[in-house]
Amino acid sequence: MLIRGVIGDPIDHSLGDILHQELFHQLDIKGKYSKIHVSMDELENFTSKNKVHEYNVTIPHKERIIQFLDELDSSAAQIGAVNCVKDNKGYNTDWLGFKECIEQNKINVNQQKCLILGAGGAAKAVAYALIKLGTRSIRVINRSKEKKDALENWVRKQGIKIDNENDYDIIINCTPLGMWPRIDESPYNLNRVTKSQTIIDTIYNPIETKLVRHCKKRADKAIGGLDMFIYQAIESLAIWEDSQIKGKIDIRKIKKELRSKLC
Numbered sequence: 678m679l680i681r682g683v684i685g686d687p688i689d690h691s692l693g694d695i696l697h698q699e700l701f702h703q704l705d706i707k708g709k710y711s712k713i714h715v716s717m718d719e720l721e722n723f724t725s726k727n728k729v730h731e732y733n734v735t736i737p738h739k740e741r742i743i744q745f746l747d748e749l750d751s752s753a754a755q756i757g758a759v760n761c762v763k764d765n766k767g768y769n770t771d772w773l774g775f776k777e778c779i780e781q782n783k784i785n786v787n788q789q790k791c792l793i794l795g796a797g798g799a800a801k802a803v804a805y806a807l808i809k810l811g812t813r814s815i816r817v818i819n820r821s822k823e824k825k826d827a828l829e830n831w832v833r834k835q836g837i838k839i840d841n842e843n844d845y846d847i848i849i850n851c852t853p854l855g856m857w858p859r860i861d862e863s864p865y866n867l868n869r870v871t872k873s874q875t876i877i878d879t880i881y882n883p884i885e886t887k888l889v890r891h892c893k894k895r896a897d898k899a900i901g902g903l904d905m906f907i908y909q910a911i912e913s914l915a916i917w918e919d920s921q922i923k924g925k926i927d928i929r930k931i932k933k934e935l936r937s938k939l940c
């Protein structure tokens with residue numbers, strides 16, 4: 678039987694199994710998608726000895742796994758993070774998931790000033806997508822200065838300005854602040870959000886974070902992380918199946934299935 682899965686630590690909270698089982702069902706793929714607990718100490722062993730050859734990677738392994746893989750696809754190499762593996766080659770589909778989310782929600786990134794909250798794996802993938810979509814500038818706010826500087830330096834190297842003017846057009850949360858169970862937290866001072874700004878939260882549990890809820894109430898454009906989550910999974914499946922599958926998926930049905938499991 679075909680076995681795919683997602684590795685991480687912790688892994689219990691992941692909804693990857695529900696999402697992929699629904700995708701398998703819709704595409705008539707006979708297989709199982711499992712949540713596999715892999716600790717930091719077990720990671721090297723997992724990559725060399727495991728019997729699962731097609732899997733997703735989540736916190737905290739997205740960056741560390743690179744050293745144990747044979748090869749990287751070019752976007753994963755540039756982003757420096759892997760969330761999808763096929764036959765020991767690493768890919769990044771988070772950036773594709775974010776890009777698709779932007780396109781599906783008709784958000785204009787071209788020549789916009791963007792603020793990214795966070796500087797981890799998701800933030801890098803988001804920065805990469807924003808650059809591909811023609812952003813004018815990117816500023817990063819992060820808890821640790823070291824990672825903030827590293828991401829901003831990478832952005833500069835791609836020929837994109839770091840803007841310090843504070844009047845951002847788009848703000849994207851790439852930290853876990855606001856994620857279940859700590860749903861009362863917000864990564865950004867809510868009073869500072871203005872009506873003209875677009876807010877995107879990469880968190881999908883809860884479906885509406887405090888930040889998204891606050892902005893929606895005021896009729897601002899605010900989007901949660903569910904679309905990104907679904908589209909990164911579809912892009913992973915396309916790599917494993919080696920075929921274009923996007924047009925064959927009933928996204929509404931997937932959302933309904935996931936919403937029933939989320940708070």
Ligand code: NAP
Nearest residue numbers: 795796797798799820821824851852853879880902905906
């Ligand atoms: P990561 O690599 O561990 O990075 C987490 C980032 O958040 C780091 O910059 C970290 O700052 C910051 N951070 C963590 N805890 C914080 C706290 N208590 N206060 C302030 N900052 C904090 O994780 P990741 O893979 O980038 O994932 C980040 C979030 O993105 C996840 O929580 C997840 O919800 C979301 N995500 C969503 C999707 C999707 O498909 N929708 C995909 C990937 C990720 P330091 O540098 O100081 O540690």
